[in-house]
Amino acid sequence: MRATVMYGAGDVRVENVPDPVLVEPTDAVVRVTLACVCGSDLHPYRSMPASQDGAPMGHEFLGVVEEVGSEVTGLAVGDLVISPFAYSDNTCPFCREGFQTACQHGGWYGAGGVGGAQAEKIRVPQASGTLVPVPSDVDEALLPSLLTLSDVYLTGYHAAFMGKVSPGETVTVIGDGAVGLSAVLAAHQMGADKIILMGRHAARTDLGKKFGATDVVAERGADGVAQVLELTGGEGSHVVLEAVGHMPAYEQAYGIVRPGGVISRVGVPQYEDAPVGFGSLFGKNATLNGGPAPVRAYIEAAIPQVLSGEIDPGQVFDAEVSLDDVAEGYRLMDSREALKVLVRP
Amino acid sequence: MRATVMYGAGDVRVENVPDPVLVEPTDAVVRVTLACVCGSDLHPYRSMPASQDGAPMGHEFLGVVEEVGSEVTGLAVGDLVISPFAYSDNTCPFCREGFQTACQHGGWYGAGGVGGAQAEKIRVPQASGTLVPVPSDVDEALLPSLLTLSDVYLTGYHAAFMGKVSPGETVTVIGDGAVGLSAVLAAHQMGADKIILMGRHAARTDLGKKFGATDVVAERGADGVAQVLELTGGEGSHVVLEAVGHMPAYEQAYGIVRPGGVISRVGVPQYEDAPVGFGSLFGKNATLNGGPAPVRAYIEAAIPQVLSGEIDPGQVFDAEVSLDDVAEGYRLMDSREALKVLVRP
Incomplete structure (x- = not known):
């Protein structure tokens, strides 16, 4: 064959x-x-x-x-x-x-x-x-x-499931690849109120909007973090679904997650060590989870x-x-x- | 004054x-x-x-x-x-x-x-x-x-709360300080089935047993991990409550956590970066959370x-x-x- x-x-x-x-x-x-x-x-x-x-x-x-x-x-x-x-x-x-x-x-x-x-x-x-x-x-x-x-869809779903997306919450999805867009769809299914999609490819973010994204943030890094904080009244996102796997996406994730919020990863990490101490996850009581769906x-x-x-x-x-x-x-x-x-x- | x-x-x-x-x-x-x-x-x-x-x-x-x-x-x-x-x-x-x-x-x-x-x-x-x-x-x-x-008690409680300790689960507490012992007491209150206390000071682990610890593991590092795996039929601990804050305790935590399990930290991390990639947390779908209680x-x-x-x-x-x-x-x-x-x- x-x-x-x-x-x-x-x-x-x-x-x-x-x-x-x-x-x-x-x-x-x-x-x-x-x-x-x-x-x-x-x-x-x-x-x-x-x-x-x-x-x-x-x-x-x-x-x-x-x-x-x-x-x-x-x-x-x-x-x-x-x-x-x-x-x-x-x-x-x-x-x-x-x-x-x-x-x-x-x-x-x-x-x-x-x-x-x-x-x-x-x-x-x-x-x-x-x-x-x-x-x-x-x-x-x-x-x-x-x-x-x-x-692909159920990997996005796993991100949202582990993030415990609930009605009324703000969910930010990092990455406009097929998994990120699937995570948007899953978060929408679970009743997320506001779904912010971080991505810069218009054809993809347009499909993201069709799947339920309410806002699109094209900026990355500190600018992207600032945009998401502005969209959340300075409070941050209840749930962050990280569908990229590279360190800049991880850094964005802990920059935008709300105190007590969840960062759920399904992008396979292309790193082993990452910030998890007082200045990133611990001080905010942020949860980090996710894995192979x-x-x-x-x-x-x-x-x-x-x-x-x-x-x-x-x-x-x-x-x-x-x-x-x-x-x-x-x-x-x-x-x-x-x-x-x-x-x- | x-x-x-x-x-x-x-x-x-x-x-x-x-x-x-x-x-x-x-x-x-x-x-x-x-x-x-x-x-x-x-x-x-x-x-x-x-x-x-x-x-x-x-x-x-x-x-x-x-x-x-x-x-x-x-x-x-x-x-x-x-x-x-x-x-x-x-x-x-x-x-x-x-x-x-x-x-x-x-x-x-x-x-x-x-x-x-x-x-x-x-x-x-x-x-x-x-x-x-x-x-x-x-x-x-x-x-x-x-x-x-x-x-102290409610910091231990916070660890168990964030770890979502449930009846029938195995909980491992790393650290026999006052917060670790408090975490044992809280996990016992929440109905944990088996509570493994990792600590080496007999006076403290004795109080831990009074608080509900069912097993004490004095070994650290790879030996400690092996002991906990043995005590859990090779499967690992549903919940790990980390009440130390130093890197060796963190390493023990991801070594003993079960796939899909939770590592809840209340020991203030004396590190910023730590392993979180495929070989530590991600591959196991382990959750990391906790913070200032x-x-x-x-x-x-x-x-x-x-x-x-x-x-x-x-x-x-x-x-x-x-x-x-x-x-x-x-x-x-x-x-x-x-x-x-x-x-x-």
Whole structure:
């Protein structure tokens, strides 16, 4: 089958590789119907050292079950399924507490002998716990929105969930990428009163407004902090959803968070150490949380929202490529010509 | 009147200073009945550069109202009152949200022209919002426990409150000082199932067991982390209450916190930057919070618990000095001969 392999920064290839097969009795093999390129795929696209072996790419997909292992329950060949971007048994203590990205038997696509999703087929470990079926007669126009439940929309949702967004609160979202816009949509769903979107790309912030942003702040750094403080009567934002992952975004976050407020991060931190002492978080009693989104915990509740048209998170897709053209998809996202790229194998 | 002034590391003096007078119409003057030495007073006691002017010391006290300004309501001369360690108007937006230590009109004793509480009398700004009356016929044996509502017990309580300790959870408290032991008591009150106390001073950890600790871990660093993981079936602690403020305690905290768990800090951080990235907090979806305890938010609910004997947090006091001997009180705490020292003016 054809699959996407990255051999180094900027070097994305589609190659013929062996078809995936069942390895464990808890595996399934899924034929990928729709996949996409993730903002987090751009990190290696910009910085991966050249490699002989290459890395299988892609971790967001919708597909049709082709084979199931002998211990797989609740899934049948032919089922249309959504996969979270991380697999999990959905039964271990951490899964039961809603943190499936910390599953004791879980892991990541594209690592540890498991392939990537920008491919014709993929092996899914812990298939019973991981895959969530959707009605197979679903309107095809809804498939992009259902695909966002694999990662991007529910990662934005996780930010808002951990931030405990409540009706009447002011929420500031840092970052106008697809996750940031998803966080706007989720905060709007949760009843936030005022949603300030920090971003400077008009096409993106316009979609942010459609998703529920009430204010847009294009300034960054100290100017951006000053703008948000002005918009909040000098008090700061109850909740800050940080969807970038770079240090300047973190610094903005603690600059604008209100005393007693929450900074919830879903942008994968490109730093390890950061200010947390009296002058940043502690003095304000600010809460810092977030992490890799356990989207598995949220998929079942989100499916009916998509099917009913209550939410339409698939609007983040503004470009589409075939699997053979996946390198062009990376280029479009890296250059910011596209917000988020669908890949159709 | 006599008041405690610190002139540099190890240099604590009791001096004659002018009696405090009403400055603002919202002030009160209180005669101090009981004060004490705080663990946080030991930071300057160990590191303050020599100073000509000196710094007024003390921020925890019970006393009797002697004078009230023209705009003070709800307080009368002769009232026995508890003061939180920070003053606040208790009406600003941050106070109403329960974060009185961020009050828009608040501040700290011993700073900005306001004296310290290790003194015969003290001026209390924002007296109506700050001071909480207690029945003046209260049993004198209960006064030390009521004094702990000024800071130490309710700082431990704040840690547990921000950690959202719930019945059935495992809570680990780092630090066997008076705040750490108070955090044990608060976590026990909130129904924690297993309370692990990390500390190595048997007299203190014994009091911790009396307060509700189910396990004591004397090891520190990697050994301490390994012990706590073993005690939690390898899963980690739902909540970690960090009552020290030094980096090794922070490192222990993220080492033992469970995925999705909370690290709540009330030890004033003696660092600004700390690990918060994928390898420490983010990967685990751990929450970091805490800060200067808004004890004002908790005093009213705690008073009846003390009066009824439900809690007896005053057991943290194991030494007493007169005001004239306050320097000996500092020495006893600095040398760890005493856990917490009462000061009786």
